[in-house]
Amino acid sequence: MLDTRTPLVEMNDISIAFGGIRAVDRASIDLFPGEVVGLLGHNGAGKSTLIKILSGAYKRDAGSIRINGEDATINNPRDAKAYGIETIYQQLAVADNVDAAANLFLGREITTAIGTLDDAAMESKAREVMGRLNPNFRRFKEPVKALSGGQRQSVAIARAILFNARILIMDEPTAALGPQETAQVGELIKQLKSDGIGIFLISHDIHDVFDLADRVVVMKNGQVVGSARTEDVTKDEVLGMIILGKVPPGATPGPGAQTGLV
Amino acid sequence: MADQHAIPTNIHPSRFAQNPLQRFLMATELDTRLLGMIGALAIIWIGFNIFSGGLFLTPRNLWNLSVQTASVAVMVTGMVLVIVTRNIDLSVGSILGVVGMVMGVMQTDILPSQLGLGLGHPMIWVLSLAAGLVVGVGIGALQGTIIAYLRVPAFIVTLGGYLVWRGAAWWVTMGRTVAPMDPTFQLMGGGPAGSVGSLWSWIVAVIACAAILIGLYWGRRQRRRFNFPLRPIWAEIALAIIGCGLVIGAVLVANAYPWPVRIAARYAEANGIPVPESGLFISHGIAIPVLIALGVGVVMTFIATRTRFGRYVFAMGGNPEAAELAGINTRWVTVKIFMLMGALCAIAAAISSARLNAATNALGTLDELYVIAAAVIGGTSLAGGVGTIAGALLGALVMQSLQSGMVLMGLDSPLQSIVVGAVLVFAVWLDTLYRRNKH
Ligand SMILES: Nc1ncnc2c1ncn2[C@@H]1O[C@H](COP(=O)(O)OP(=O)(O)OP(=O)(O)O)[C@@H](O)[C@H]1O
Numbered sequence: 001m002l003d004t005r006t007p008l009v010e011m012n013d014i015s016i017a018f019g020g021i022r023a024v025d026r027a028s029i030d031l032f033p034g035e036v037v038g039l040l041g042h043n044g045a046g047k048s049t050l051i052k053i054l055s056g057a058y059k060r061d062a063g064s065i066r067i068n069g070e071d072a073t074i075n076n077p078r079d080a081k082a083y084g085i086e087t088i089y090q091q092l093a094v095a096d097n098v099d100a101a102a103n104l105f106l107g108r109e110i111t112t113a114i115g116t117l118d119d120a121a122m123e124s125k126a127r128e129v130m131g132r133l134n135p136n137f138r139r140f141k142e143p144v145k146a147l148s149g150g151q152r153q154s155v156a157i158a159r160a161i162l163f164n165a166r167i168l169i170m171d172e173p174t175a176a177l178g179p180q181e182t183a184q185v186g187e188l189i190k191q192l193k194s195d196g197i198g199i200f201l202i203s204h205d206i207h208d209v210f211d212l213a214d215r216v217v218v219m220k221n222g223q224v225v226g227s228a229r230t231e232d233v234t235k236d237e238v239l240g241m242i243i244l245g246k247v248p249p250g251a252t253p254g255p256g257a258q259t260g261l262v
Numbered sequence: 263m264a265d266q267h268a269i270p271t272n273i274h275p276s277r278f279a280q281n282p283l284q285r286f287l288m289a290t291e292l293d294t295r296l297l298g299m300i301g302a303l304a305i306i307w308i309g310f311n312i313f314s315g316g317l318f319l320t321p322r323n324l325w326n327l328s329v330q331t332a333s334v335a336v337m338v339t340g341m342v343l344v345i346v347t348r349n350i351d352l353s354v355g356s357i358l359g360v361v362g363m364v365m366g367v368m369q370t371d372i373l374p375s376q377l378g379l380g381l382g383h384p385m386i387w388v389l390s391l392a393a394g395l396v397v398g399v400g401i402g403a404l405q406g407t408i409i410a411y412l413r414v415p416a417f418i419v420t421l422g423g424y425l426v427w428r429g430a431a432w433w434v435t436m437g438r439t440v441a442p443m444d445p446t447f448q449l450m451g452g453g454p455a456g457s458v459g460s461l462w463s464w465i466v467a468v469i470a471c472a473a474i475l476i477g478l479y480w481g482r483r484q485r486r487r488f489n490f491p492l493r494p495i496w497a498e499i500a501l502a503i504i505g506c507g508l509v510i511g512a513v514l515v516a517n518a519y520p521w522p523v524r525i526a527a528r529y530a531e532a533n534g535i536p537v538p539e540s541g542l543f544i545s546h547g548i549a550i551p552v553l554i555a556l557g558v559g560v561v562m563t564f565i566a567t568r569t570r571f572g573r574y575v576f577a578m579g580g581n582p583e584a585a586e587l588a589g590i591n592t593r594w595v596t597v598k599i600f601m602l603m604g605a606l607c608a609i610a611a612a613i614s615s616a617r618l619n620a621a622t623n624a625l626g627t628l629d630e631l632y633v634i635a636a637a638v639i640g641g642t643s644l645a646g647g648v649g650t651i652a653g654a655l656l657g658a659l660v661m662q663s664l665q666s667g668m669v670l671m672g673l674d675s676p677l678q679s680i681v682v683g684a685v686l687v688f689a690v691w692l693d694t695l696y697r698r699n700k701h
């Protein structure tokens with residue numbers, strides 16, 4: 001059971017409060033190379049907030065982050081990217097008024113020998129990546145604003161996988177996708193996993209993640225209820241963790257576990 | 263989706279146009295909005311020409327129009343970037359004022375007397391301009407830092423700046439007007455001497471036409487390299503003809519405006535040129551301030567469309583949060599935008615004070631409003647994320663055309679204000695309609 005390798009990511013005792021709301025309360029979570037960890041919980045449980053601390057969007061009030069066993073300083077999204085952390089945000093966070101290629105390369109543009117933007121090269125690469133992800137995608141010249149929700153989501157996903165991420169955070173990545181594209185993202189996750197990339201897959205819907213995840217971590221009211229390897233628990237047991245905070249025998253309880261009910 | 267499967271990606275969409283006009287527009291990929299503005303400008307010009315009894319479309323008036331536009335045109339290129347990032351700069355006119363004063367004092371007092379260069383020293387104009395640029399960039403950096411790092415809204419910071427820098431302009435000389443300017447510095451303001459003459463105007467035209475042709479060729483090569491749809495050859499040729507035609511037309515107009523008879527006669531006498539029976543015809547050619555404004559336009563277009571900085575400006579304008587999450591240092595980009603705006607104010611101050619041959623307290627008064635109006639008429643959206651340098655330059659030309667047209671027709675200045683204000687609102691309303699139809 002015990003994994004002796006160094007975890008790719010260890011977040012320990014992370015807390016953050018917005019005004020009076022303790023959005024994340026002493027949450028700990030870890031991730032190993034080539035592992036998919038499903039982060040589950042009802043709406044407002046604190047999933048997005050927890051991973052936004054890892055991606056540099058929020059600054060934590062307390063707790064520590066270690067990457068590859070070493071203390072990491074993450075104060076902004078640039079720091080996180082420097083550690084190879086790529087994020088697909090729930091609210092997508094695409095720049096609406098520039099095109100798909102510009103979005104894919106935003107902050108990491110391809111430049112020519114004299115330092116100017118090489119738009120043709122970026123568009124060409126964008127066509128290649130988008131072709132793999134969503135072969136129906138044609139609207140490369142349009143600002144992203146003009147795209148459908150699913151197309152925008154494809155752009156956000158393509159951007160995250162374009163730059164050799166080591167740690168990938170996917171916050172509800174398939175919320176706007178059709179069945180075909182969702183299946184494609186599933187395939188993509190398996191492929192990235194086999195490349196040794198660690199993935200946090202976030203959802204409030206257990207069916208999205210159970211088959212893809214190696215492990216699930218359940219959050220409730222900002223706290224971690226418990227974690228379990230998917231092979232040790234059933235979907236119904238995980239559902240019990242999400243809804244009631246009840247930790248089944250196959251799972252490890254966290255600070256948020258409903259102790260009276262065990 | 264189904265129809266898109268049938269279209270191979272490297273066929274140009276103009277193949278599927280329904281009528282000749284649409285085909286022409288699609289094939290040339292001309293921006294219809296920009297064309298609309300050119301159309302509006304043509305209507306204004308022709309209208310004024312009719313109502314002023316043929317006084318508007320004369321080489322003399324058009325040449326003057328170009329010189330009058332230069333200062334606002336320089337500043338509007340920066341205002342586009344400011345507005346695109348959902349900021350505003352109300353202080354540009356006051357910055358122009360204080361920088362103009364600083365440059366004036368530099369060239370009339372500090373450099374010639376206190377540093378002992380002597381009046382008319384050839385380095386004076388460069389050093390004065392450099393000092394102005396330093397002051398302008400410094401003011402921009404200060405305002406930008408307060409906006410980006412202290413999070414005070416740009417509207418407030420630059421409203422404060424509007425008052426502070428206007429006051430500072432007075433302070434430089436305690437309200438005294440500074441004149442005359444250094445003779446070389448004066449060339450930046452235009453006039454017979456501050457124009458490049460017929461030969462150099464043609465040289466500029468040749469360079470501009472060559473740049474257009476090379477640009478078209480290069481664009482085509484890039485598309486072929488990545489197997490993107492190519493414009494039809496006839497469209498490329500049409501673009502080349504239109505572009506070069508405009509350049510040549512402008513130079514013909516500038517060259518058709520002769521020096522005033524007396525100045526030409528004095529020049530002939532001084533250089534021992536025999537004056538023919540019909541009088542001596544010496545062309546103005548393109549004015550130096552106009553060349554400066556065009557150069558600024560080209561550089562700023564390059565910055566806005568071909569550099570990372572420009573890309574970040576537009577990405578930030580569309581969605582500041584997304585830009586930050588993508589790893590862009592949005593605060594530093596904001597500071598740089600305001601520094602750039604300050605530098606452009608300094609260039610505009612040089613043009614204005616050189617043209618007036620004096621630096622006064624009131625230099626640049628109301629310019630912030632003209633600059634913002636020109637940017638907005640030129641299609642810069644106050645909602646952020648949208649705007650082009652070329653459009654804003656056209657906007658500046660539209661504003662100035664309206665004004666000098668009304669002066670030519672002898673309209674009172676209160677009436678001029680009313681017309682300009684009404685046109686601004688009308689133009690933005692038209693633009694809103696256009697955008698709504700497009701999406
Ligand atoms: N920027 C913020 N300011 C104030 N409160 C916030 C902010 N972001 C999140 N919260 C609060 O923190 C709590 C956790 O929110 P979070 O977005 O992390 O939930 P979630 O688990 O991702 O939910 P969902 O499944 O709906 O995406 C919520 O109560 C939310 O209202």
Ligand SMILES: [Mg+2]
Nearest residue numbers: 047048049090
């Ligand atoms: Mg969420």
